Amino acid sequence: MxxxxxxxxxxxxxxxxxxxxxxxxxxxxxxxxxxxxxxxxxxxxxxxxxxxxxxxxxxxxxxxxxxxxxxxxxxxxxxxxxxxxxxxxxxxxxxxxxxxxxxxxxxxxxxxxxxxxxxxxxxxxxxxxxxxxxxxxxxxxxxxxxxxxxxxxxxxxxxxxxxxxxxxxxxxxxxxxxxxxxxxxxxxxxxxxxxxxxxxxxxxxxxxxxASTNENIAQFLVKTSERGKRETLRRLIEDERIATAIIFCNRKTTVRELAKSLQRHRYRAGEIHGDMDQSSRIAELDRFKTGDINILVASDVAARGLDIKGVSHVFNFDAPWHPDDYVHRIGRTGRAGAKGRAFTLATPSDDEAIDNIQKLTGSKIEVLGRSEPEGGGAAPAEEERAPRGKRKDERKRAPKRDEAKAKPARDEGRKTAPKPRDDQDGPDDxxxxxxxxxxxxxxxx
The missing domain is CATH 3.40.50.300 (P-loop containing nucleotide triphosphate hydrolases)
Known part of the structure; x- marks a missing residue:
């Protein structure tokens, strides 16, 4: 026709x-x-x-x-x-x-x-x-x-x-x-x-x-830890040899911090979120469209409707709280018949969110496995290292029994999707x- x-x-x-x-x-x-x-x-x-x-x-x-x-x-x-x-x-x-x-x-x-x-x-x-x-x-x-x-x-x-x-x-x-x-x-x-x-x-x-997802988009789930997420993301970026990518985060503060982290590692990264005024958003989108930057770190303000040609990859640095947002996020790639690739970084605390996404879309997301160095988790990058000064013997004396008791309480709190905090994007017109x-x-x- x-x-x-x-x-x-x-x-x-x-x-x-x-x-x-x-x-x-x-x-x-x-x-x-x-x-x-x-x-x-x-x-x-x-x-x-x-x-x-x-x-x-x-x-x-x-x-x-x-x-x-x-x-x-x-x-x-x-x-x-x-x-x-x-x-x-x-x-x-x-x-x-x-x-x-x-x-x-x-x-x-x-x-x-x-x-x-x-x-x-x-x-x-x-x-x-x-x-x-x-x-x-x-x-x-x-x-x-x-x-x-x-x-x-x-x-x-x-x-x-x-x-x-x-x-x-x-x-x-x-x-x-x-x-x-x-x-x-x-x-x-x-x-x-x-x-x-x-x-x-x-x-x-x-x-x-x-709520179905585009068949032209290859979807992957990457198991990682909270401490190792940034290094896992950088490894994926290097392995994939991306042309242009959008990285989605749940909070505006995470967007700002991750964009700065990528810039420190010499990636051409920019950011867009609800705390930016409109002229700054337009300028950042123009930089992305013209190739001045090739990685855009974004909150869900960019998840719907923005049609940017040639986005080869989407990364969910945070698994979205609302499963509908997953469909819209990965829809920034694979547009107009093109092929696209989408990666979601998932920590153990994201299990419920991933289950809800798969229930909504009616399909399982392929698991790539743990993309971290051997030895139980990625070493934190320089900007993420724990504060020095904590004595080794103090760490040894940390009561494991208390940690075991605390874990069920944390897990219990995950039965309900977390509510957005002040720094999450909300209505924004x-x-x-x-x-x-x-x-x-x-x-x-």
Whole structure:
């Protein structure tokens, strides 16, 4: 099947061709005709399947007819994070260059005055994070009664970030007879409930089993110890001879420390996490895309939606607490039909997390074995060595019986997945840096 078979306009086909695409992905082939027919739709697709274009392309043709009015956007796309919102904006700019459509981006951290001015001029496409949208709505700066097309993107991520009540509130402000599209990589019960409540007789398009992983990604589990994780990671990097890699950590503090450690070992490593302002994130991503650095240490802020071509490897320095995050993390490699490799470093305390991942995906991860020097664990790297001054005879006198008693208590605490601490990434839709050029309001000639 070709894009020309999907019923898109000649102008849109021209833009798609110039972007280098000829054949649609399965989610695009299934979704685009349904969207053009104005049907409500549920799209279930794993990351890297071309999901964004499956709603951006038909929306451009639908919105080509009609006129925007002040403060009343004609369509609304809800995204969980500012990075995803920016990426959708890039897609509209790329594919909509032969259409005279206006666009605005509502995300936190940007001056509200500039966003209100854009809305006052009238926009065809409004891309927003839920928090900033509700803020402007409550201030009376936006009306949603003229919005006839709603896209809820990355719905399961919205659930993780606690945005479902906001989305339900937003849906009640929109016309009842609107067209609604919901996209999600997984379909947990709360998302199914949301779809049943706000979608009318939707068509469901599923191109992969929920929570399945990409068959083009070779997955490996590497047994290690907590003390030996950094050395194990460096050995894997050397053995694999990576071109580009993303390394995921559970906490922002771990991201910072690991990036510095890799830099001390002369790796071209950078970092991205929720404590960085947006201009710093964009700069770091640009360095990674241009090859200035070839290793990006990241928190889960980069796990979903970011489409960076040519990522050959993904490393989970920490096994993710939520099994859904595993699917999204490793989905940064093996994109657009390419091959990828994913390694997860697992300590004994990660057994439950690994079991939950394998239950979710329905497959076992191949175990490579212990990647450490012989003798019961890797010697800590220089920056990780235990403080000197502890006497050898004091270590010998450490009561083994107390350690044995303590272990069941520690294990008991692992029966429940650990809750994120202050330094873990949470809901994050602020924009704290200058607005990139591609996010300017309006596109097309």
């Amino acid at each position: 070709k894009f020309a078979d999907l019923g898109l306009s000649d102008e849109l086909l021209r833009a798609v061709s110039e972007a280098g695409y000829d054949e649609p992905t399965p989610i695009q082939a299934g979704a685009i005709p349904s969207v053009l027919m104005m049907r409500d739709m549920i799209g279930i697709a794993q990351t890297g399947t071309g999901k964004t274009a499956s709603f951006v392309l038909p929306m451009i043709d639908i919105l080509a007819h009609g006129r925007a009015r002040a403060l009343m956007p004609r369509s609304l796309i809800l995204e969980p994070t500012r990075e995803l919102a920016a990426q959708v904006a890039e897609n509209f700019e790329k594919y909509g260059k032969y259409h005279k459509l206006s666009m605005a981006l509502l995300i936190g951290g940007v001056q509200m005055g500039d966003q209100v001015k854009a809305l006052e001029r009238g926009v065809d496409v409004l891309i927003a994070t839920p928090g900033r949208l509700m803020d402007l709505f409550e201030r009376g700066k936006i009306l949603l009664t003229g919005c006839n097309l709603l896209v809820i993107d990355e719905a399961d991520r919205m659930l993780d970030m606690g945005f479902i009540p906001d989305i339900e509130n937003i849906c009640t402000k929109l016309p009842a007879n609107r067209q609604t599209l919901l996209f999600s990589a997984t379909m947990p019960p709360p998302i199914k409930k949301l779809a049943d409540k706000f979608l009318s007789n939707p068509k469901t398009i599923e191109v992969a089993r929920p 602020g924009w704290n840096g200058p607005m990139p050029g591609f996010l300017s309001v309006g596109f097309g000639s």
